[in-house]
Amino acid sequence: MDELSSLSIIPPLSKSKYLAGLQCSKRLYLEVHHPELATPPDLATQLVLKQGTEVGRHARCLFPGGVLIDEGPRQREEALARTASVMTDPSVSAVFEGAFQHDGVFVRADILQRDSGPDGNRRSWRLIEVKSSSRVKDIHLDDLAIQSVVLEGAGLLLSAVCLMHIDTNYVYEGGSVDWQKLFTIEDVTIAVANRRIEVPERLTTMKTLLQASVPPAVEPGRQCHSLSQCPFWNHCTKNKPDRWIYYLPGSKDIAERLAKQGISTIDDIPADVPLSPSQRRVKDNVEWISPGLKTALRSIRYPVHHVDFESVMLAVPRFPFTRPYQPIPVQWSNHIEEEPGRLRHQEFLHTEPTDPRKRWAETLIESLGQEGTICVYSSYEEAMMRQLMETFSEFRSAFQSILKRLCDLHQLIKEHYYHPQFNGSYSMKAVLPAIVPSLGYEDLAIQSGAQAAAKYYHMVFVETDWVERVTLQASLLQYCSRDTLALVELRRILQMKVEEHYGSKGT
Ligand code: SF4
Incomplete structure (x- = not known):
């Protein structure tokens, strides 16, 4: 449904619409005229947004005496009026979420810090955009370019344009977070100036295309993933062939x-x-089994452990001697096949807002014991154990022995097996339905690692009542357990295929 019967009145562009338009003119058009065609943000994206809001709130701690313009998104006129009034008060040293409009574009500025101009008058302002990322990205410069054009168009004198982001070198040592060290502020005035030159022409082009009765004809391609995945991907590709x-x-x-x-x-x-x-x-597009698959499977020893970890990454660290965004392990599942066909299951989930790492490591080491191959489906499990070995010397020798027993089935399948239904992907989501069609994730409340991390964050760090907490715990345990049961089945079916193909037992 690309044809529009009538055009709605177009509201002012926002900075997010401008950035959408830079990514793809069709995305901008659809966001304005057909937002209902977008795929809603998944849980992982919602977690990123939630952490971004939290980071923005903490960033204000570094500007005491600042005034927050707390009018909501539907109170545009009120926000504009209040911002204008607050900024005339010379005692106000900073304004948070100030609202400005110029030439049909409306923006909210994260932080404006009052600055002394060259003449010593405190009439100029330092524009500071807060991002929860760990570095300056191209899109941030475009974000600041449109903001500074609007702010100066609205009459502000900007002394500097800056980006405030998380410094992942900061190590939290316990007690209060040192906000000065958690954040770093980079002056990007010159880099932004280069992009500002292009803003007026781009805005004219965007406003013109929004007047059209049909979206621009843009084929999906590389631009669809240049920022994050475009929310209209499913809509734009719905008629594409399977191949x-x-x-x-x-x-x-x-x-x-x-x-x-x-x-x-x-x-x-x-x-x-x-x-x-x-x-x-x-x-x-045909099934392929390498001669090496038989040898690779033969190296697997009983009892065979099938292990998966889940973790959470916090923008603002909460546990001593962790950095921003350091993966913190919170859960593991282990399906143990003692001998062919004899399976038992062990699991761990940390449910309190306390440091999970020691208990996680102790229980895992006990479950893995001293014998047998440990099957995983990524290099992530190895990386996580190496990280813990560095932090907690008491686990070093146990993890060193465990690492020698790892077998990465993801790598093994990549090297030795292909099924047409993989469609070129070796992710578990592509491999499992092709090799073990009877075992999927559709019946589960949580269906991906990113969803698990988002749900865990909600369960432990956001207020939930006990009913919701119990439900989330059950969903997390079910998801992680399904992941490791999937490993058991993957290995079993691969073994059968080897036997069918080569006519002898692989293990
Ligand atoms: S999916 Fe691609 S082509 Fe479609 S609107 Fe988004 S960026 Fe443009």
Whole structure:
């Protein structure tokens, strides 16, 4: 439904709409005229937004005496009036969430700090945008470019344009968080000035395209993932064939080149086009079992452990000797196959807002014991244990022994097996339905690691009543347990395939 029957009145552009327009003109058009076509943000995105709001609130601690313009998004006129009034008060040293409008664009500025101009008069302001990221990104410069154009257009004198972000080198030592060390402020005035030059022309183009009765004709491609995944991806790709050329794995250069030549599906790729081995497997589209799979499976020893970890990453660290965004392990699941067909399950979930790491490590080490291969499905488990070894010397020798027993089934499958339903992806979400169609995640309340992290954060760090807490605990345990049961089944089916293919037992 791309045709518009009538155009609604277009509200002022916001900075987020301007940034959407920089990513893709069609995205801007759909955000303004057809927001209902967007896929709602998933739990992981909601967690990022929640942490971003928390970070923004903490950032204000560094500007005592600042005044918050707390009028909501639907109180645009009131916010504009209050900002104008507050800024005329010379005793106000900083304004948070100030509202400004100029040339049909409305923005809220995170922090404006009153500054002394060259003449000593405190008439100029330092614009500071707060981000929960760990570095300055291109999109932040564009964000500040549109804001500074609007602010200066509205009559403000800006002495500097800055980005305030998290410093991941900060180590929290317990007690109160040192906000001065958690945040770093970078002056990006010059970098932003270069982008400001392009703002007026871009705004004119955006306003013109928004007057059209149909969205611009833009084919989905690289731009759809240039910021984060565009929320209109499902809408824009709903009519694409299952073997759309853009689904070819690896660099998108080749897919874009072939699309320009009129090749729309992977099956239409001419035989003489050079492809990588993984792209060739997707093109061939047949099941493939390497001769090495038998040997690889043979190296697995009983009792076989099948392990998965879940963790949470906090922008503002809460546990001593952790950094911002350091993954903190909170949960593990272990399905242990003592001998072929004899399975038992152990698990751990930390449910309190206290440091989970020691108890997590102690219980895991006990569950893994001294014997047998430990199957995982990523390099993440190894990285997590190495991180804990560095922090807690008492676990070093146990984890060193455990690391020698790891077998990464993700790597093993990548090297030795391919199924047409993988569509070039070796993620668990692609591999499991192809190899073990009877075992999925559709019946679970939590269906991905990112969702698990978001739910965990909500359960432990956000107020929840006990009924909600119990429900969340059950969902988290179910999800992690399903992940490790999936490993058991993956290994079992691969073993069967080897036996069928090569006619002898692999283990
Ligand atoms: S999915 Fe891609 S093509 Fe469609 S609106 Fe988003 S960025 Fe544009």
